[in-house]
Amino acid sequence: MKSALFSVLCEIKGKTENTSQSACLFHLAMSIQQHQEEDPPDAQLLRLDNMLLAEGVSRPEKRGRGAAAGTTATPGGCPNDTSIAHSDYRAKLSQIRQIYHSELEKYEQACREFTTHVTNLLREQSRVRPVSSREMEHMVGMIHGKFTAIQRQLKQSTCEAVMTLRSRLLDARRKRRNFSKQATEVLNEYFYSHLSNPYPSEETKEELARKGGITVSQVSNWFGNKRIRYKKNTGKFQEEATMYTEKTSTATKVRGSGGQSSCQSTPSPGSCGPFPLTSGGDMVLTLRTLAFLQPPPGGVCLQPPTHSSWQRATAPQPPSSPAGDSGSFNSDVSN
DNA sequence: GCTAATGATTGCGT
DNA sequence: ACGCAATCATTAGC
Numbered sequence: 001m002k003s004a005l006f007s008v009l010c011e012i013k014g015k016t017e018n019t020s021q022s023a024c025l026f027h028l029a030m031s032i033q034q035h036q037e038e039d040p041p042d043a044q045l046l047r048l049d050n051m052l053l054a055e056g057v058s059r060p061e062k063r064g065r066g067a068a069a070g071t072t073a074t075p076g077g078c079p080n081d082t083s084i085a086h087s088d089y090r091a092k093l094s095q096i097r098q099i100y101h102s103e104l105e106k107y108e109q110a111c112r113e114f115t116t117h118v119t120n121l122l123r124e125q126s127r128v129r130p131v132s133s134r135e136m137e138h139m140v141g142m143i144h145g146k147f148t149a150i151q152r153q154l155k156q157s158t159c160e161a162v163m164t165l166r167s168r169l170l171d172a173r174r175k176r177r178n179f180s181k182q183a184t185e186v187l188n189e190y191f192y193s194h195l196s197n198p199y200p201s202e203e204t205k206e207e208l209a210r211k212g213g214i215t216v217s218q219v220s221n222w223f224g225n226k227r228i229r230y231k232k233n234t235g236k237f238q239e240e241a242t243m244y245t246e247k248t249s250t251a252t253k254v255r256g257s258g259g260q261s262s263c264q265s266t267p268s269p270g271s272c273g274p275f276p277l278t279s280g281g282d283m284v285l286t287l288r289t290l291a292f293l294q295p296p297p298g299g300v301c302l303q304p305p306t307h308s309s310w311q312r313a314t315a316p317q318p319p320s321s322p323a324g325d326s327g328s329f330n331s332d333v334s335n
Numbered sequence: 336g337c338t339a340a341t342g343a344t345t346g347c348g349t
Numbered sequence: 350a351c352g353c354a355a356t357c358a359t360t361a362g363c
Contacts, residue, residue: 176342176359199352220351221343228354229341 045148048155055162057097093162100158107154111147115140179222183212187222191230192244197310198227231311 052058122131191198205219230237
């Protein structure tokens with residue numbers, strides 16, 4: 001009876017082959033359409049995958065140096081500081097990675113289980129009705145499609161979490177660290193020994209960056225800030241200026257027998273460089289700085305003459321120096 | 336907690 | 350692209 005029923009059903013299925021074929025074609029067409037509609041999301045999925053890979057979320061966690069945080073040279077502080085700043089980021093990223101992988105594993109397992117379940121069900125049904133392998137594949141494909149959509153959502157939310165984390169913890173401005181003493185020394189030494197022209201060249205910046213363990217852009221920032229702040233309140237920096245000029249002059253004396261001055265490989269149009277100012281530059285500077293230490297009764301310091309070329313441009317001249325500017329013995333054409 | 340110092344960012348001019 | 354000036358945001362000293 002059962003086999004008779006089965007054969008009847010097979011017969012009916014055979015008769016309706018055409019219609020079922022067309023139904024299949026319809027399904028196929030629909031699925032193609034669906035796929036076409038999903039094309040942009042697929043591109044999006046690819047982007048998500050790439051990003052997760054780049055952030056070190058997709059691949060298994062690496063131990064040791066340079067695990068995650070990146071290759072992106074986030075400016076901010078010396079290497080030590082950077083690693084401190086990034087350790088929190090790495091910890092949080094690790095958390096995200098763990099959650100991502102466990103969720104992914106969960107979904108994949110659920111997908112496998114559901115597929116097996118449905119396959120078994122179809123096999124079960126195949127005993128009472130004809131089930132083509134195509135039908136099976138179709139069902140499996142549908143299930144996979146659904147789970148892919150879920151995965152996409154998971155990836156998207158993971159990406160969002162990583163982005164938020166990045167902006168929160170790797171924003172250099174938020175995690176500002178003071179430079180190391182070494183870096184500050186190196187920068188100040190250069191600044192005060194080139195006070196007449198504190199504009200280091202690109203190579204000099206690179207060298208200073210290397211010596212101080214900071215980035216070139218940090219060197220640029222530092223000089224930008226320093227010039228402005230020095231110009232704004234020259235008096236405040238006099239102690240520092242004296243300290244550093246004395247330091248460099250003694251260093252020059254010690255190294256004097258070697259022939260090279262304090263700036264071995266840092267050519268600058270200031271005191272070292274193509275102009276024969278080298279030997280006298282620093283000393284003159286020191287003398288000027290020392291003379292400069294005695295502020296006028298009004299408490300306003302006159303600008304040291306040699307520096308005025310870069311300071312004069314925008315710095316408001318103190319009222320004590322009128323238009324005649326008798327104090328300016330600048331070695332300009334005016335004299 | 337307040338304040339000065341300081342590194343980074345932004346907008347503008349050159 | 351670079352520098353200046355103003356400003357923001359954080360750190361460090363008190």
